[in-house]
Amino acid sequence: MSIISLCFLLTLGTLNTKMMNVLIIGNGGREHAMAWKISQSNQVSKVYLAPGNGGSDSEEKIYNIDISDHDELINFAVSNNVSFTVVGPEKPLSEGIVDKFEEKGLRIFGPSKNAAQLESSKKYAKEFMISNNIPTAFYETFTEADKAHAYVNEKGSPIVIKADGLAAGKGVIVALSEIEAHEAIDHMLEDNQFGDAGSRIIIEEFLEGEEASFIVMCDGESIFPMASSQDHKRLLDNDLGPNTGGMGAYSPAPIVTTEIHDKIMTQVINPTIAGLKKDGITFKGFLYAGLMIKQGDIKVLEFNCRMGDPETQPILFRMKNDFALLLDSACNGKISEHSPEWEDDFALSVVLAAKNYPGEPEKNKEIVGSDFKSSTQYVFHAGTKKINGKIVTNGGRVLGLTGRGKTLQSAFEQAYNLTSIVTFEGAHYRKDIGQKAKKLT
Ligand code: AMP
Numbered sequence: 003m004s005i006i007s008l009c010f011l012l013t014l015g016t017l018n019t020k021m022m023n024v025l026i027i028g029n030g031g032r033e034h035a036m037a038w039k040i041s042q043s044n045q046v047s048k049v050y051l052a053p054g055n056g057g058s059d060s061e062e063k064i065y066n067i068d069i070s071d072h073d074e075l076i077n078f079a080v081s082n083n084v085s086f087t088v089v090g091p092e093k094p095l096s097e098g099i100v101d102k103f104e105e106k107g108l109r110i111f112g113p114s115k116n117a118a119q120l121e122s123s124k125k126y127a128k129e130f131m132i133s134n135n136i137p138t139a140f141y142e143t144f145t146e147a148d149k150a151h152a153y154v155n156e157k158g159s160p161i162v163i164k165a166d167g168l169a170a171g172k173g174v175i176v177a178l179s180e181i182e183a184h185e186a187i188d189h190m191l192e193d194n195q196f197g198d199a200g201s202r203i204i205i206e207e208f209l210e211g212e213e214a215s216f217i218v219m220c221d222g223e224s225i226f227p228m229a230s231s232q233d234h235k236r237l238l239d240n241d242l243g244p245n246t247g248g249m250g251a252y253s254p255a256p257i258v259t260t261e262i263h264d265k266i267m268t269q270v271i272n273p274t275i276a277g278l279k280k281d282g283i284t285f286k287g288f289l290y291a292g293l294m295i296k297q298g299d300i301k302v303l304e305f306n307c308r309m310g311d312p313e314t315q316p317i318l319f320r321m322k323n324d325f326a327l328l329l330d331s332a333c334n335g336k337i338s339e340h341s342p343e344w345e346d347d348f349a350l351s352v353v354l355a356a357k358n359y360p361g362e363p364e365k366n367k368e369i370v371g372s373d374f375k376s377s378t379q380y381v382f383h384a385g386t387k388k389i390n391g392k393i394v395t396n397g398g399r400v401l402g403l404t405g406r407g408k409t410l411q412s413a414f415e416q417a418y419n420l421t422s423i424v425t426f427e428g429a430h431y432r433k434d435i436g437q438k439a440k441k442l443t
């Protein structure tokens with residue numbers, strides 16, 4: 003090969019390589035996992051996390067920035083040559099951060115404020131599902147406690163009481179007795195337990211079955227399905243105790259067979275994107291369907307307009323695609339250029355929570371071992387912060403101990419092995435993440 007053609011090829015190579023700076027908004031385990039995965043792309047120079055947490059910037063290329071105001075984030079994105087922004091949690095989405103970035107001509111992956119209503123109002127989501135024939139539980143909406151109590155008396159238990167607005171995964175009470183249901187109604191409508199988010203409630207038919215989380219990326223037109231996963235919402239083993247933001251997850255979820263996968267696409271995901279379009283809303287971002295599956299039938303428990311936490315940790319642990327390039331293409335409406343590629347391994351993440359979680363968590367406890375990693379293990383940080391070079395607890399769900407293995411059992415062992423390496427005073431965790439699925443594998 004002549005020197006000239008070599009130079010030509012090298013130049014072409016350089017032109018094809020975009021060195022991108024990426025901004026991620028959020029501070030949880032989900033955002034740490036996103037930053038970790040994006041930073042592995044050889045087309046990424048810097049990953050900024052706003053604000054990140056005590057361990058999210060421990061990898062090369064990842065920088066925490068202490069900014070949360072939306073206008074300041076816009077200024078940061080402009081002055082730091084950010085190629086695109088990704089939004090982790092629901093709150094900034096429901097506040098319209100995507101609309102604000104786009105008004106300034108900035109690329110951002112996430113749904114508009116209008117589209118994010120699918121998550122920010124359960125009433126909106128239920129009405130949307132009913133009018134688009136998307137299978138979901140029967141329900142009624144209430145703002146007055148006496149009418150809600152009368153409805154429970156009529157329907158009996160078990161029954162499910164949900165705050166209409168955002169409540170960090172804690173606004174759902176699965177009442178096994180009528181007494182519990184009446185108490186939940188009083189807490190939400192009379193005692194204002196969730197503030198405005200609980201001033202309107204949904205009372206819903208109790209569904210039995212196996213849960214799964216099904217998340218897709220949508221670029222406004224085309225859909226890229228992520229690997230299936232299953233969260234564990236209850237605080238305690240055997241699905242006992244109160245609902246939390248999620249105590250552990252694994253991927254893939256064997257309950258989502260190829261047949262169920264296809265059903266989810268045709269009965270839930272496609273009609274949702276099409277239904278929104280009919281209402282004049284283009285959906286760009288992550289769409290998460292929380293599903294109940296029973297004997298081949300699926301029903302939607304909830305929609306989220308973001309990736310799940312802790313589902314993201316095992317999902318991205320298995321992703322073979324370059325996540326930064328996927329997101330870049332999604333921002334350009336070109337996600338159809340990519341096909342999903344996953345490691346054959348299972349991945350599993352168990353949440354190490356602080357004392358009192360899901361109540362007010364105990365903070366400032368020193369954490370040991372949180373920088374441990376191996377080829378099959380990683381510790382994703384969530385409620386942590388760094389003080390004088392030490393990592394301490396700073397939230398309810400503190401760390402996501404994540405492992406990978408050829409079988410669900412070996413992923414389980416890899417993740418749980420970390421519980422003897424990483425710890426802090428008051429740490430607690432579920433001992434049974436993925437156990438129910440083992441009989442399906
Ligand atoms: P959601 O935030 O609506 O997904 O509810 C949180 C959790 O409550 C779900 O993951 C389920 O475990 C449970 N849940 C919600 N709705 C129902 C329902 N209709 N029947 C049974 N369990 C439910």
Ligand code: GLY
Nearest residue numbers: 233248310311312
């Ligand atoms: N893991 C449940 C959620 O992210 O909403």
